[in-house]
Amino acid sequence: MMLIKIIGFFNNQFIKISIIIGSMIFTIYLLKISLYYALFFNLISLVALLSIFNFNFVNKVIIGLFYLVPFIVVYPFFQPLTINYNVYVSLLLLLLLIVNIIVNRTFKINLTVIFLFWMIINLCIYHGISSVILYYQYYIFPVTAFSVYLIILLYSDSGDIKFFIKCFLIFGFLQSIIAILQANFNWPVFTLVTPQLFASERNYFGYIFKSISEYTYQGSGTFEHFNGLGSYLSLSVPFTFGFWHTKRKNWKRLLLFVVMFFGMIFTFSRGALLGSFFGIMIYLFFNSKNPNQKLLIVILSTLIFGFILFEMIENYFYRTQNLQSRLTVWSYVIELALQEPEKLIFGYGYGHFKSELLIDSRFITNIHNSILQIILELGVFGFVLFLLFYIKEISKSIKYSRNLMSYAVLASLLSFLLHQFFDNSFFSVFNGTISFAFLAILKYIRVNKQILYWWYEK
Numbered sequence: 001m002m003l004i005k006i007i008g009f010f011n012n013q014f015i016k017i018s019i020i021i022g023s024m025i026f027t028i029y030l031l032k033i034s035l036y037y038a039l040f041f042n043l044i045s046l047v048a049l050l051s052i053f054n055f056n057f058v059n060k061v062i063i064g065l066f067y068l069v070p071f072i073v074v075y076p077f078f079q080p081l082t083i084n085y086n087v088y089v090s091l092l093l094l095l096l097l098i099v100n101i102i103v104n105r106t107f108k109i110n111l112t113v114i115f116l117f118w119m120i121i122n123l124c125i126y127h128g129i130s131s132v133i134l135y136y137q138y139y140i141f142p143v144t145a146f147s148v149y150l151i152i153l154l155y156s157d158s159g160d161i162k163f164f165i166k167c168f169l170i171f172g173f174l175q176s177i178i179a180i181l182q183a184n185f186n187w188p189v190f191t192l193v194t195p196q197l198f199a200s201e202r203n204y205f206g207y208i209f210k211s212i213s214e215y216t217y218q219g220s221g222t223f224e225h226f227n228g229l230g231s232y233l234s235l236s237v238p239f240t241f242g243f244w245h246t247k248r249k250n251w252k253r254l255l256l257f258v259v260m261f262f263g264m265i266f267t268f269s270r271g272a273l274l275g276s277f278f279g280i281m282i283y284l285f286f287n288s289k290n291p292n293q294k295l296l297i298v299i300l301s302t303l304i305f306g307f308i309l310f311e312m313i314e315n316y317f318y319r320t321q322n323l324q325s326r327l328t329v330w331s332y333v334i335e336l337a338l339q340e341p342e343k344l345i346f347g348y349g350y351g352h353f354k355s356e357l358l359i360d361s362r363f364i365t366n367i368h369n370s371i372l373q374i375i376l377e378l379g380v381f382g383f384v385l386f387l388l389f390y391i392k393e394i395s396k397s398i399k400y401s402r403n404l405m406s407y408a409v410l411a412s413l414l415s416f417l418l419h420q421f422f423d424n425s426f427f428s429v430f431n432g433t434i435s436f437a438f439l440a441i442l443k444y445i446r447v448n449k450q451i452l453y454w455w456y457e458k
Helices: 002-011 013-031 035-052 055-072 085-104 111-127 136-155 158-185 204-208 226-246 251-265 270-287 291-308 310-320 322-337 352-358 370-400 404-419 429-447 451-455
Strands: none
Touching: 055 085, 055 136, 055 158, 055 429, 085 136, 111 136, 111 370, 111 429, 136 158, 136 429, 158 226, 158 251, 158 429, 158 451, 226 251, 226 270, 226 404, 226 429, 251 270, 270 291, 270 404, 322 370, 352 370, 370 404, 370 429, 404 429, 404 451, 429 451
């Protein structure tokens, strides 16, 4: 009788959430004292939680926490300057993955896994295994992406995928609203991540309509930089377009797309704009079954880029001087890399050009080109792995997953990839991890069609 009462007590949802929040708070407190203590308690608390609750419930809680971190770190109350919440979530995800592997006795290695594992090995070789704690910030992304990718691919059901996508959409919607307010009212400003909003002569509307000022604030949401939000929205805008296009009479889906589209516009990130437009065209291209329509989409895309936007973009880049500065940075890092070309085989080491060279030079920024950064830091070997897993997943999706959800995910990934020629968000903990989560979802759709029922719901 007592045992039944205890089980009933723990089945109460409020009690479940209270236990989880309590264990998280205590672990976060331990992070301030010692990473090892936090890791140990994380493992104990996770095993205890999984013994009380099912995997699906715990998966959702941790994924929800992953999406909450960008909101948490902007408030002083949570002491983000002394507590690294990304480390906590990364450890939690890694431990959840390990427990999943032990319990399910399933683990698969593919090119994507090898690439992420190569990033970790590359870090150990370059910085040394003994310096993991010293350079822990570089390990957060590959460990988080590695864990999320495998959890979604191997240990999630359609309900988990649906929950992840819903969090993705809600997060993008809220961030877009914040960005629209920031660009138009210079509010809200989150001083812990950005002391003041970025402002420049980037207002697209000012280059089209002479009566509007070219000077504008740039929406960044709760991200440190407008390019960070732009990168996220380069994933979400083509995705929400496909989500709405599937059920065009659904006003909620239309609202999601419109808000995120304008959120992307008000970041005034050119890479995000070009990537999003490209992604939508890709979706329409694959969605069309008429060869003439496909040809028309290609022609229209070329005309828009080549004739309608060319003069405006040329004038815009000339006035803002942003493209020229990036070309200068790219030329500089390539020149440095070619001084020891033999190192390009396996790379100079992940984080090398940011931590060692750019900071010590006249450039104190990032390379702003993820593809170039992969070649230089992870080497030709890493770049070949990157090409292989991307080409493999995209080609298989085109060949075997001919459905609207696959096209939306594919369009989002290609949009994000194009944006990475002008940014380095591929290596960010949040955006980079979501891109690998989308790769896992793209593969998941091929083997499990159940998730498609939700996509086509009204």
